[in-house]
Amino acid sequence: MNLHYYPRENDKKERWITLLSILLILAVIAMLIFLNWTRIQLSIKGYNKEERAFLLTLDKEELADYLNYDNAIDFSRWDSLENNRHYYNYELLSDTELKDKEIVDYIDTYYENYHEWFVAHGYQPKQIQMLLHRYTIKELAFLKEHTLTWKQIAPYIEINGCIIQDLPQYLQTKKEPQEAIMEISYPNIISQNKTSRIYYLENPEHPVLLIKNGFQVSTDYVPKNLVEVAIPNAPDNTNNKMRKDAAEALENMYQDALKKDLHLAVNSAYRSAKEQKIIYDQMFAIYDSVTASGLVSPPGFSEHQLGLSVDLTSQSVIDEEIPVFGYTKEYEWVSKHAHEYGFILRYPLNKTHITGASNEPWHFRFVGVEVATEIYEKGITLEEYTQQHGFDYPVSLKS
Numbered sequence: 001m002n003l004h005y006y007p008r009e010n011d012k013k014e015r016w017i018t019l020l021s022i023l024l025i026l027a028v029i030a031m032l033i034f035l036n037w038t039r040i041q042l043s044i045k046g047y048n049k050e051e052r053a054f055l056l057t058l059d060k061e062e063l064a065d066y067l068n069y070d071n072a073i074d075f076s077r078w079d080s081l082e083n084n085r086h087y088y089n090y091e092l093l094s095d096t097e098l099k100d101k102e103i104v105d106y107i108d109t110y111y112e113n114y115h116e117w118f119v120a121h122g123y124q125p126k127q128i129q130m131l132l133h134r135y136t137i138k139e140l141a142f143l144k145e146h147t148l149t150w151k152q153i154a155p156y157i158e159i160n161g162c163i164i165q166d167l168p169q170y171l172q173t174k175k176e177p178q179e180a181i182m183e184i185s186y187p188n189i190i191s192q193n194k195t196s197r198i199y200y201l202e203n204p205e206h207p208v209l210l211i212k213n214g215f216q217v218s219t220d221y222v223p224k225n226l227v228e229v230a231i232p233n234a235p236d237n238t239n240n241k242m243r244k245d246a247a248e249a250l251e252n253m254y255q256d257a258l259k260k261d262l263h264l265a266v267n268s269a270y271r272s273a274k275e276q277k278i279i280y281d282q283m284f285a286i287y288d289s290v291t292a293s294g295l296v297s298p299p300g301f302s303e304h305q306l307g308l309s310v311d312l313t314s315q316s317v318i319d320e321e322i323p324v325f326g327y328t329k330e331y332e333w334v335s336k337h338a339h340e341y342g343f344i345l346r347y348p349l350n351k352t353h354i355t356g357a358s359n360e361p362w363h364f365r366f367v368g369v370e371v372a373t374e375i376y377e378k379g380i381t382l383e384e385y386t387q388q389h390g391f392d393y394p395v396s397l398k399s
Contacts, residue, residue, distance in 0.1 A: 191356025
């Protein structure tokens with residue numbers, strides 16, 4: 001006889017109750033996770049109970065900064081100083097040259113005196129963070145004082161060389177941002193336009209850097225890849241090093257000149273700021289200040305410190321057959337072909353009002369073949385090239 005088992009109605013109910021109970025528990029767990037997801041994320045990042053409690057008091061946008069930051073911020077580092085707990089912004093400035101106390105003072109001063117104004121005038125958090133990373137309290141105060149909105153300043157501050165204090169004048173010109181910046185902030189690129197301003201060049205490695213009186217690199221700067229130039233040197237020359245790229249280009253030019261029976265030599269190349277000061281002092285001891293300043297640059301303002309410039313001579317000058325390099329066949333050839341190797345004649349005779357330097361037919365500067373060719377073909381100087389193209393490197397007003 002076949003026996004069949006038919007589940008009782010109660011068994012079905014028990015199974016449904018069990019299933020619903022499990023689903024309810026899962027729903028409760030999901031709800032708890034949802035309600036505490038931010039707290040869980042902060043815990044996973046490594047924030048302790050006290051730190052989580054503080055972070056959960058922040059508004060949504062501020063909290064998102066902490067959640068999106070790669071690692072947990074070390075609150076204890078900043079709590080070793082008296083602070084107003086703007087940890088995220090402290091941390092963002094920790095990659096600058098500022099010391100921790102300077103960072104805390106700067107950020108806290110901003111929040112106490114300027115933050116409400118910037119928010120009220122439409123500045124977004126990321127825009128504010130960029131300003132904090134780039135500008136001083138004095139510059140931020142200037143923006144507030146002149147009621148300059150993000151829409152007004154944005155086209156200018158993305159351009160290298162923008163000077164905050166000159167923003168109202170940029171806006172008045174109604175010109176394109178780069179043109180306005182070059183016209184208002186850098187008239188002294190053309191040396192006959194006098195100004196007391198001095199500009200600091202933060203990236204002396206850049207091959208097209210405009211360095212001259214008024215445009216300075218650190219006197220501590222030494223090029224990283226100086227090498228001896230493998231061509232003859234004048235007997236009394238001890239400065240025969242250049243940056244590797246410039247040295248190789250000069251060696252190629254020397255070899256091609258040699259094929260035409262032209263004999264180039266190095267009279268002076270890289271000079272440290274200390275060596276430049278010795279020459280500078282000697283010139284001012286011999287000449288009046290106007291003449292001396294046209295003959296030699298102060299330490300930190302000389303092209304020779306970049307390792308990209310060379311004073312050339314020739315064997316005929318060394319042998320005293322010809323008095324100066326500018327009268328030689330070598331000069332005639334180099335002046336026509338230097339651009340093919342990336343060099344420009346830096347201080348031409350008819351451009352002294354622009355360069356601010358006396359005619360130096362021996363002084364050649366490496367800027368790379370593309371830039372050198374444009375400068376040669378247009379018959380312009382590095383100053384005029386910079387005016388046309390703007391700065392491709394950071395420039396700041398030296399306080």
